[in-house]
Amino acid sequence: MSNELLNEFTFFVLAVFVGIEVISKVPTILHTPLMSGTNAIHGIILVGALVIAAGASSPINIVLGFLAVVLATTNVVGGFVVTDRMLEMFKGRQAAKTPEPAKTR
Amino acid sequence: MTLVYSLAYLLAAVLFILGLSQLSSPKTARNGNFTAAAGMVIALAATVPQLRFTTAGALIILVGVVIGASIGTVGARQVRMTAIPQMVALFNGVGGGAAALVAVAELLKFGPHPPFAEAFPSVFSIVIGSVSFAGSMVAFAKLQELMTGTPITYPGQQLVNGLIAAAIIGFVIAVLAIASIPFSFLSLMVLALILGVAFVMPIGGADMPVVISLLNAFTGLAVAASGFTLNNFALIVAGTLVGASGSLLTKLMSDAMGRSLGNVLFGAFGQVRAGAGVGAAPGKEGRTVRTASVEDLATLLAYSQRVIIVPGYGLAVAQAQHAVRELADLLEKRGVEVSYAIHPVAGRMPGHMNVLLAEANVPYEQLKEMDEINDQFKDADVVLVVGANDVVNPAARTSPGSPIYGMPILNADQAKNIVFMKRSMRPGFAGIDNDLMYEPKTIMLFGDAKDSLTKLVSAVKAA
Numbered sequence: 001m002s003n004e005l006l007n008e009f010t011f012f013v014l015a016v017f018v019g020i021e022v023i024s025k026v027p028t029i030l031h032t033p034l035m036s037g038t039n040a041i042h043g044i045i046l047v048g049a050l051v052i053a054a055g056a057s058s059p060i061n062i063v064l065g066f067l068a069v070v071l072a073t074t075n076v077v078g079g080f081v082v083t084d085r086m087l088e089m090f091k092g093r094q095a096a097k098t099p100e101p102a103k104t105r
Numbered sequence: 106m107t108l109v110y111s112l113a114y115l116l117a118a119v120l121f122i123l124g125l126s127q128l129s130s131p132k133t134a135r136n137g138n139f140t141a142a143a144g145m146v147i148a149l150a151a152t153v154p155q156l157r158f159t160t161a162g163a164l165i166i167l168v169g170v171v172i173g174a175s176i177g178t179v180g181a182r183q184v185r186m187t188a189i190p191q192m193v194a195l196f197n198g199v200g201g202g203a204a205a206l207v208a209v210a211e212l213l214k215f216g217p218h219p220p221f222a223e224a225f226p227s228v229f230s231i232v233i234g235s236v237s238f239a240g241s242m243v244a245f246a247k248l249q250e251l252m253t254g255t256p257i258t259y260p261g262q263q264l265v266n267g268l269i270a271a272a273i274i275g276f277v278i279a280v281l282a283i284a285s286i287p288f289s290f291l292s293l294m295v296l297a298l299i300l301g302v303a304f305v306m307p308i309g310g311a312d313m314p315v316v317i318s319l320l321n322a323f324t325g326l327a328v329a330a331s332g333f334t335l336n337n338f339a340l341i342v343a344g345t346l347v348g349a350s351g352s353l354l355t356k357l358m359s360d361a362m363g364r365s366l367g368n369v370l371f372g373a374f375g376q377v378r379a380g381a382g383v384g385a386a387p388g389k390e391g392r393t394v395r396t397a398s399v400e401d402l403a404t405l406l407a408y409s410q411r412v413i414i415v416p417g418y419g420l421a422v423a424q425a426q427h428a429v430r431e432l433a434d435l436l437e438k439r440g441v442e443v444s445y446a447i448h449p450v451a452g453r454m455p456g457h458m459n460v461l462l463a464e465a466n467v468p469y470e471q472l473k474e475m476d477e478i479n480d481q482f483k484d485a486d487v488v489l490v491v492g493a494n495d496v497v498n499p500a501a502r503t504s505p506g507s508p509i510y511g512m513p514i515l516n517a518d519q520a521k522n523i524v525f526m527k528r529s530m531r532p533g534f535a536g537i538d539n540d541l542m543y544e545p546k547t548i549m550l551f552g553d554a555k556d557s558l559t560k561l562v563s564a565v566k567a568a
Contacts, residue, residue, distance in 0.1 A: 019349025032456035073173025075200035081181035089463035
């Protein structure tokens, strides 16, 4: 196993634990926005789509790159916008009211 | 210079993690989304200067980004709040598709004998990404009612799906161990697409949220795998975060329904099965339900001390969230204590009902989760069930033969009076009869939820 691969594998394993740890504290009422938010984050595949599209010259790569960029951009933009629309609704009246002690569970 | 880019990716990863943890509280959730979006912008900004563009490349990126951003913005802005689950499915699917395409393009670069360290994650990404894409599209179609929401099954279905999966694994081994001609990847993609469709077909509409969550985790893993191929730290970390958190969320969701994930995925739940419920109630034809006039109900509500509202998807479909809030406000003004009991799977997704009620400016202090409110039903004078059904069905506690047996339910049956607002006597999403409707203390109010609520509001005003 090369050094680089070993490093990457380390990141991967640590990220698994961080991912589980961060999510385990989310209350049920935020599960839908959370699903949508993580959905937007995996839109980072746009980085990969840009990499393959930028250097495209053969017809097959142009087609693949173009489709990948369209799909990934839809994922990123749509994901963040729709999550924001959901969360926008959580403000409103309770923001004006006296803040209650944070409801955990 | 590469150091700067690496640090930028690290910063992006940190922002993703911070964003997710901010999402864990209603107060900071919106900022959490912004934080994650900032991470995304940084990751993209660090990527662009590293690219060397061909003319064609620059052009397809420009056009592709414009098209994708338009679809994403318009789709996300126009969608009605009730249709959020299928929109999430759609955005998830396109992400999976993008991951698969990136992996194909990356592998084509390596020619017929790609090194294992590149080939393995690419092939993984192609398969998982394609399954996620196709599965998400089916989930979208089911929720959008472009196709039937009931499970589509046929004899030997699991065997056929198993064979498709086996064919994919065989193909993967051949590609990795022998050689990869360009089109072997496309065949792999096609097989995985078929598997994605076949995998979601037998799953009922009620279980779609769990499936979407699972496919969300799949896409995350596909993205992480692409990160290994591209040697990109940001992709690995972000993809893995989503993969891990999505898997946990999937488990939490099936737990909330009192069922194992295996049962959700392979149980063809909600199917009309012969013999189900035999020996339970003796034929519903013989049983009668009680109805009452809107005025009587208004009086009952207006002179109660504690009212608990149980909202369900029917409320969302009827767009009745504003009407229900109006009724609650009116009752509160009369000194009635009103709260909402939110079942974990009310609506179509955990938290979906909270979003819908928040849209109608229901203060979230009034929204009580199941564990919090279940002890309070016995003190409630009236439970108002609006467009919900399965989440208050006592069969989940009492009849082991029922498909929903074991699902935690709201103790609506313990209240002094139960008012059911429903369109008809039709069974709920899970397709089973609800004995609670035949209880002597239950009053049925038939009709469109919004209509009924509006009438109730004016009747309460007069009471």
